[in-house]
Amino acid sequence: EDKVVQSPLSLVVHEGDTVTLNCSYEVTNFRSLLWYKQEKKAPTFLFMLTSSGIEKKSGRLSSILDKKELFSILNITATQTGDSAVYLCAVETNRDDKIIFGKGTRLHILP
Amino acid sequence: EAQVTQNPRYLITVTGKKLTVTCSQNMNHEYMSWYRQDPGLGLRQIYYSMNVEVTDKGDVPEGYKVSRKEKRNFPLILESPSPNQTSLYFCASSLGYDRDLSYSGTSIGEQYFGPGTRLTVT
Numbered sequence: 732e733d734k735v736v737q738s739p740l741s742l743v744v745h746e747g748d749t750v751t752l753n754c755s756y757e758v759t760n761f762r763s764l765l766w767y768k769q770e771k772k773a774p775t776f777l778f779m780l781t782s783s784g785i786e787k788k789s790g791r792l793s794s795i796l797d798k799k800e801l802f803s804i805l806n807i808t809a810t811q812t813g814d815s816a817v818y819l820c821a822v823e824t825n826r827d828d829k830i831i832f833g834k835g836t837r838l839h840i841l842p
Numbered sequence: 843e844a845q846v847t848q849n850p851r852y853l854i855t856v857t858g859k860k861l862t863v864t865c866s867q868n869m870n871h872e873y874m875s876w877y878r879q880d881p882g883l884g885l886r887q888i889y890y891s892m893n894v895e896v897t898d899k900g901d902v903p904e905g906y907k908v909s910r911k912e913k914r915n916f917p918l919i920l921e922s923p924s925p926n927q928t929s930l931y932f933c934a935s936s937l938g939y940d941r942d943l944s945y946s947g948t949s950i951g952e953q954y955f956g957p958g959t960r961l962t963v964t
Binding site for chain 2: 762765772773776779819821827829831832833
């Protein structure tokens with residue numbers, strides 16, 4: 732059965748800290764790995780990763796994929812209270828065009 | 843403005859009373875999908891559609907129906923709602939990709955989500 736596992740499930744840090752969120756997956760016919768941010772509403776797209784070792788970066792957020800070890804990390808440097816959200820990892824499959832989400836990591840940034 | 847709209851945003855209904863949640867996108871996207879989000883379970887895909895008249899089951903399709911008669915619309919139908927369908931529902935759309943050209947760099951995964959519909963079935 733295809734699955735996506737995120738860790739930790741929740742995390743509390745202080746403003747200015749750097750955090751690393753983890754996502755591991757077991758899927759057949761992997762196509763891409765996706766990261767989303769969900770605040771008090773709908774998820775918004777952050778990154779799509781398809782190749783190992785190539786970092787995607789947007790401001791203080793960055794992500795990288797390891798297709799050999801089947802995981803990805805999302806890094807947030809110099810965290811701000813506005814980074815508080817649930818971060819969702821998902822995998823897109825080639826076999827049947829499904830998208831499978833992990834349960835998310837709830838990140839809370841203390842001022 | 844590029845967007846995905848859902849209606850209604852909130853709905854309280856009773857067991858067995860048929861309902862439809864509408865979803866519409868104005869981005870000419872090929873791929874559309876419905877998810878439900880429950881505490882501790884994350885987002886789970888109910889149905890998805892690669893294009894007009896093409897729909898497929900996601901991981902939790904039981905008790906739901908969909909149709910894709912037009913590219914922009916993808917309604918979710920609950921023929922006989924039950925309390926276990928109480929949830930937060932999201933519709934999403936994305937460009938899709940061209941199978942004939944293999945992986946062209948576009949993705950079904952770069953999705954735009956609607957604002958959500960909170961459904962309570964009593």
